[in-house]
Amino acid sequence: MAFTFKGGIHPDPRKNTRKTPVVQITPPASVHIPMSMHIGVPCTPCVKVGDVVDKGQVIGTIPEDRLGCPVHASISGKVTAIEERCTGKDGAVCTVTIENDYQNRIAPGVAPFEGDARNLTSEQIVKVVRAAGIVGMGGASFPTYAKIEGAIGRVTGMIVNGAECEPYITANHRLLLEQPERVVGGIKILLKALSLRSAVLAVEANKIDAVKAVAALDFDPEMIRICVMKTKYPQGDERRLIHALTGKEIPAGKLPTDIGYVVFNVETCAAVYDAFVTGMPSVERIVTVDGGCVQSPANLLVPIGTPVRDLLSYCDTDVDRIGKLIAGGPMMGRALCLDDTPVTKGTSAILAFEKREALKQQKTTACIRCGRCLSACPSRLMPREIYRAFLKGDTEKCSELSAPLCVECGSCSYVCPAKLDLTQAVSGAKARLKAIKRTNVPPPKQEQIEQTKNICSPEKS
Template sequence: MLKTFSLGGVHPAENKFSADKKIEILPVPEEVIIPLGQHIGAPAAATVKKGDTVKVGQLIAQAGGFVSAAIHSPVSGTVVKVDEAIDASGYRKPAVYIKTEGDEWDEKIDRSEKLVKTCNLDSKAIIEKIKDAGIVGLGGATFPTHIKLSPPPGMKAEVLIINGVECEPYLTSDHRVMLEKSDEILVGIEILKKALNVERAIIGIENNKQDAIKLLTEKAIAYQDIEVVALKVQYPQGGEKQLIKATINKEVPSGQLPIAVGAVVQNVGTALAVYEAVQKNKPLFERVVTVTGKSLKQPSNFLVRLGTPIKTLIEAAGGLPEDTGKIIGGGPMMGKALVNTDIPVTKGSSGILIMQNEEAGRKPMQNCIRCGKCVNACPMGLSPYLLMVLGEKDLHERSEKERIMDCIECGSCSFTCPANRPLLDYIRLEKGKVGSIIRNRKN
């Protein structure tokens, strides 16, 4: 019997239209816009100014605090300005604009295809190199990787769990990376094990990716204590706490992080980025992005430089269909509608979903019928219907007691609600308010 998590979950239509489409390298754009807040935590601080010339891989913004990440130029050229740009949510945020001139890379980057297996660095040096490369979680959360690899005092990692689940409908970028960069991923896992000083690693992959399971299982034989685990197809299996439950049968206590049960979770794309940073001196300045949708001519997986306008990717996939109702950054469950297509690709851009008019429109909201479906679907054991009401009434203290901060924003509640109530929207808003109250209390 296939492993999975035990509480809640749903099974939306998978719609993995681009699963068999090999990764294509998109041409370098004429200009890039590089937001300085591409990660959880404080925005990076620009180290360049108007008129500066930069190379591919050159540092252009340093970490702006303890929880932050460095940013590197994805192109070579001239800095046009350091100003503001509209982000995926429609807010103006600090950004660096660079006009592309050629494609000159930093000399330290090893551009050869040769696989470099041996890593002679110790744990501290590996983590420092990952930090310098600006690597963050590429599964969407964008938490700075070097912090995850440095457990707080009194806590120790016992197992590394690699997230190859990609349970979000439509998205296939992780799937293609596993198929096309399996050797690099496995070396990256070995490096992550060394950084954490752990012996054991588990790669969790949902059972709808049989080719990836087979390939990585065969290649993992050459490595010690790397196990590939096939998982039942169940959303949101890619959530850290759900993946930990599915693979090692441990539950992360409320309000705590995976390290509390000795686990550290990293995405497969992050493992690849770690390999490239440590073995090839390549900072994180490009990533694989899925562009997909039911009406799209050519659903695709692109390797794209950060800062590339999203409209460039859509054009490369055949252009915007006439029946487009909404453009989503990410997948349909956890993604967010984009305000326009000039928004640039960032470290957290796993996919672009073009939704048809008929599926993009919201159905009229009706009164809650107390059916309990949202409660049964919640993988965190919460009561979404109640949290929505508490948010509407600004009952923040009660929301906190009802564990609103445990919500992983997976959208299972909204997906299963027969009354079409926008549960996740209200919970996200209330979660933001409660989180602010908690932070102010600590200060």
């Protein structure tokens, strides 16, 4: 019996790369490493233009008491520029450009954890995880050390998320299949940090081979319980995952730790393992490269900061045919405007969609009240109603309809036969409510409606 939640959608899985082993990308000529790849305060560069850096060397630091973690060089070479660049996420971000010298020197500080690995304390683990610059690699990029700190003593259950429910992406699948020992090792360390006995590894039913690979390892089955989840989008959303596994709903505005659970992505676990075993900080990750323009889709092990263009050319992509370039999955990923945007710690996939696929003018009609958005919404919201309230500038109604509970999974827009931009409207409503909460003054109604016209294609009436 597979675990699941109510709602959600079944998009075409398109896991074309499920049988493609992870390969190391050709070393990039240069990398652009953003100083902010995590939620929190951006790092300050601690290198100058002209400095020679080694792989694994700290290039961005952050005060101990602020939320965030350091950034490291992902290749060895010379710093050629420190400038503002578009990283596809937060607009322009301070970025350190390193030109590869192809020496592959490892920084002197990178060494396996010294000390008694059997008697690690929580504080030690938090320290190492922070120093290694590990963030949630499922996409949210929340600093992992902060997550552990917040969870110590408060959680009773740890869930490891290997659901990977977005179409196309197979990075976690390949990781579990090829290197399950890294994931399991990371889980053991994290369990120690949280003083817990057992964890649940949640994997969608379409990755049975990965489940078998993990189960074949030698570990205490009491310690890691593998749960097979129903293949459905967005199964990997942490609120849905916890609800499916435990039957508990996270109250609105609360975090998983508030009800005693903590969720880590499988690749994050593997990064934690590396930080102890090799001492290498978080400087590379697995990226699925796929989409209509990509002739040989692949899973690549990519140094952080590699321009997306390098990934595309490695996979024989017809660059001229690209209509839309997406960092992340097709449901929640961001469309990139430039193909020299760097890969960050949260980039799980790069998708290059063809022009005819991406730029096809979707003709919108009026809402026909089919109710599909309601049955697809995993948060049990009424996207259609929020959409209408948002277009009217009725922020109060949006709040009554619980717009802030939206997780922006995109299911409502996906199913809408009228092709309305429901997700965009609901997340717009969410952002506006957040802004009002911050400033405590709602903008004038007419202004709101004007803004809305810029964001959303208004419903034809």
